[in-house]
Amino acid sequence: MxxxxxxxxxxVKRLRKARGLTQEQLAVDSGIDLTxxxxxxxxRRNPSLEVxxxxxxxxxxxxxxxxxx
Amino acid sequence: MxxxxxxxxxxVKRLRKARGLTQEQLAVDSGIDLTxxxxxxxxRRNPSLEVxxxxxxxxxxxxxxxxxx
DNA sequence: ATGTGACTCCAAGTCCGTA
DNA sequence: ATACGGACTTGGAGTCACA
Numbered sequence: 001m002x003x004x005x006x007x008x009x010x011x012v013k014r015l016r017k018a019r020g021l022t023q024e025q026l027a028v029d030s031g032i033d034l035t036x037x038x039x040x041x042x043x044r045r046n047p048s049l050e051v052x053x054x055x056x057x058x059x060x061x062x063x064x065x066x067x068x069x
Numbered sequence: 070m071x072x073x074x075x076x077x078x079x080x081v082k083r084l085r086k087a088r089g090l091t092q093e094q095l096a097v098d099s100g101i102d103l104t105x106x107x108x109x110x111x112x113r114r115n116p117s118l119e120v121x122x123x124x125x126x127x128x129x130x131x132x133x134x135x136x137x138x
Numbered sequence: 139a140t141g142t143g144a145c146t147c148c149a150a151g152t153c154c155g156t157a
Numbered sequence: 158a159t160a161c162g163g164a165c166t167t168g169g170a171g172t173c174a175c176a
Contacts, residue, residue: 080154101151102151102152102153104151104152104153104154105150105151105152108151114150114151115149115150116150116151117150117151118150120150
């Protein structure tokens, strides 16, 4: 499990688009800044579990979905 | 998704014992402080994904196992 | 609508001790 | 071996201007 930042970023992006959301909408729903949401999708951030759970909730999914390759 | 800290803590503790590890061994293998490892098991901490991945690796499991109730 | 660098601030994470 | 608290240092949380 080396490149998990990129994997999670891809999953967030994929699920977000599947929900028809923009980064900005996801950010608002997750209670985070839109630039921060973008940074996660690009694999540049190392978010806390608290943030990850909020994103999973905003995407109406479970956190383990964000780990799948 | 309300009480995830306690759930993750229980899972870490359960899997750690199943592997026959002490908190200290888990901490060393994960590259974190032992007091911090204990805090996670007790549901007091909000670790980063980086730390969660290292713990999952030390427990020889996948991160999604840590989310299951 | 999204990518990026450079921030500030406070929680993440460490290290010491006691029990 | 584990729990917990205090004092610390590091890095994530959160924001902004600009492209």
